[in-house]
Amino acid sequence: MKNEIITYNPHVSVDCVVFGFDGEELKILLIERTLNDDAENFSDKKLPGSIIYEDEDLDSAATRILNELTGLKNIFLHQFKSFGDPKRTSNLRDKNWLEKTTKLKIGRIVTVGYVALIKIDRKIIFESENTTAHWYDVKSLANIQLAFDHNQIAGEALRYIRRSVMLEPFILFDLLPKKFTMTQLRNLYDIVLETKSDVRNFQKKMLQIEGLEPLEEVQKDVPYRAPRLYSFKKARRREGTKARM
């Protein structure tokens, strides 16, 4: 009976897909994974994630784990999809690393995916005793083999964001600095949605978004006619995002 239960129950983990935007590229936050073993030495990358505690719900686990691995606090993490292919832990490298770091006998893991959009200047602990974090270009993921099925999870997170933007265009403001130009905003939309917006139509459409306001300020230190800055009122958006995402 006991043995049966051990095989039967998967572990449950959460994995966090954290996106940022540096003004030019959409970025994803990845964790360095290193194994020095008799059998193998390697170092590769994975999403910030780990196994949930016995007594915590999924949302709390995601918040705790992202904080433990990156120092990030008060991040709005949204659950978007769970991944449970029995083969997702079948790579021996993944299995060895997991068993060494968790000190658990690992069979199968069902993972719950969370996504967050954050300002890229948020305070992150990139180097700690146990972890190294780093921002990578999302477009570079095509050439990086992440641990487990993390390429797939990141791809699904991006699809989820694209879908959400159709309903709540304001969610992308989370990626921008407090003051931004219309060009920065357009670049961001075009990158996320893989489109090429018409400059005038885009501006017209954006200005219909409640909370987006032109400031009496222009961008500084630019070697040409300084473009106007815009800001987005936080209160309204937060409410909408939490209630409807």
Add this chain to the structure above:
Amino acid sequence: MKNEIITYNPHVSVDCVVFGFDGEELKILLIERTLNDDAENFSDKKLPGSIIYEDEDLDSAATRILNELTGLKNIFLHQFKSFGDPKRTSNLRDKNWLEKTTKLKIGRIVTVGYVALIKIDRKIIFESENTTAHWYDVKSLANIQLAFDHNQIAGEALRYIRRSVMLEPFILFDLLPKKFTMTQLRNLYDIVLETKSDVRNFQKKMLQIEGLEPLEEVQKDVPYRAPRLYSFKKARRREGTKARM
């Protein structure tokens, strides 16, 4: 070590929220749950769901379990959210029933929610040796205490559908018969979205949906001026739903 693992690992289940429409009310498919025990005799209702097998992925588990409990086949089930509050199995009634039916020692269960929209005349096995299924009005859920956190899961599924309809209005056609009137279509939208549409605006908006076509047929056996029938081209929609939901 072994004991630690037993407590640590949750069971993972899937629960299916299946919606139907009888022309007047939005319906949900529920399973009767009965326990005859020394301690307690009771009968109540739950979503069709069960624990996943060791070697199956989440989508396959949902398909298998819905089939086992209702006979339904070839249903497009869409994963919408996972539920992992440690307290979701804390009701002793739920725990007793689970341990009796699964013959497993149950601690915690993380469940993955799936949603489906089906035609209400689909062939369902309502009575079998082990299960009884039944359609219930969604609005009656306010007065029915379902097992576990199934009221919450059903509510989240409905929210998910409302959100999806904003992006893909055609998904609601899955709930209608092959030929339907504009009034039936409007009733359905109004019930799902909790609105009261204007008759003319609604028709105008609907006729912009690719694939929705007026037929050279009218509704039969009605004691007034027979309204025109419409149909929705299946091929296009299926593709869209699968790719984008």
